[in-house]
Amino acid sequence: MRLILEHVTKKFAETKAIDDVTIDVEASCIAVVGGNAAGKSTLLKLIATVLKPDEGRVLLNGIDVVRQAHLIRKDLSYLPEEPALLDTLTARENLLLFAKIKKASYNEALLSNLRFEPNGKKLVRNLSKGTRRKLSLSIALLGEPKILVLDEPTNGLDEDAKQAFWTQLSTLKEKNVAMIIATHDTEEIQRLADTVIILEKGRLVKTERLRSTTSHVQL
Ligand SMILES: Nc1ncnc2c1ncn2[C@@H]1O[C@H](COP(=O)(O)OP(=O)(O)OP(=O)(O)O)[C@@H](O)[C@H]1O
Ligand SMILES: [Mg+2]
Numbered sequence: 001m002r003l004i005l006e007h008v009t010k011k012f013a014e015t016k017a018i019d020d021v022t023i024d025v026e027a028s029c030i031a032v033v034g035g036n037a038a039g040k041s042t043l044l045k046l047i048a049t050v051l052k053p054d055e056g057r058v059l060l061n062g063i064d065v066v067r068q069a070h071l072i073r074k075d076l077s078y079l080p081e082e083p084a085l086l087d088t089l090t091a092r093e094n095l096l097l098f099a100k101i102k103k104a105s106y107n108e109a110l111l112s113n114l115r116f117e118p119n120g121k122k123l124v125r126n127l128s129k130g131t132r133r134k135l136s137l138s139i140a141l142l143g144e145p146k147i148l149v150l151d152e153p154t155n156g157l158d159e160d161a162k163q164a165f166w167t168q169l170s171t172l173k174e175k176n177v178a179m180i181i182a183t184h185d186t187e188e189i190q191r192l193a194d195t196v197i198i199l200e201k202g203r204l205v206k207t208e209r210l211r212s213t214t215s216h217v218q219l
Pocket of ligand 2: 040042081
């Protein structure tokens with residue numbers, strides 16, 4: 001996957017969440033790191049076509065994510081920082097609904113891989129934070145996306161679920177699924193990421209290559 005940003009700026013009133021960032025990286029797994037308010041979530045939203053830049057262009061595999069958003073959305077799955085779930089439905093009902101929206105098949109194996117068993121009559125609003133997170137991750141993985149954009153995916157997960165999740169991502173990486181992951185879990189991400197993008201107060205500090213990449217994703 002090739003990710004290019006050309007002088008990208010995104011402002012919220014006076015705050016420059018992303019401030020004149022230029023990047024050109026080729027990697028199958030990109031980590032986005034930086035402290036709180038560095039602009040990680042904003043960068044992921046720009047890539048996932050949730051937000052549009054005020055200035056500059058974002059290109060994913062040569063595709064302009066604003067002008068050809070439909071092509072990006074077809075192959076990309078985005079996990080927001082805060083789970084976006086239907087609170088008055090059960091976990092299974094959420095999964096079935098999102099599978100339908102994504103025209104994806106619902107696969108029980110996907111869930112057991114995350115140590116998540118959505119049986120039960122509890123409504124999503126009554127589930128624990130970690131369980132909601134697992135559900136949200138399961139939804140992001142529905143439909144075999146080619147590119148995963150994940151915002152702090154292991155936030156709130158217990159150790160067992162965290163390990164299961166990173167193992168699952170390694171398997172997906174071997175299957176040529178490309179990933180862009182914002183995380184504070186810097187130890188874990190180093191095992192997976194080929195390139196790290198470091199942000200600070202909306203500015204690019206540097207991009208760092210950890211290993212060479214061999215896989216290619218075509219949109
Ligand atoms: N919708 C919004 N309205 C106003 N300001 C926003 C909005 N979204 C982000 N910001 C601001 O942009 C800056 C970057 O926020 P962002 O959420 O991208 O940071 P982050 O690196 O993801 O931080 P964290 O580690 O806390 O998740 C912050 O100053 C934040 O307050
Ligand atoms: Mg964030």
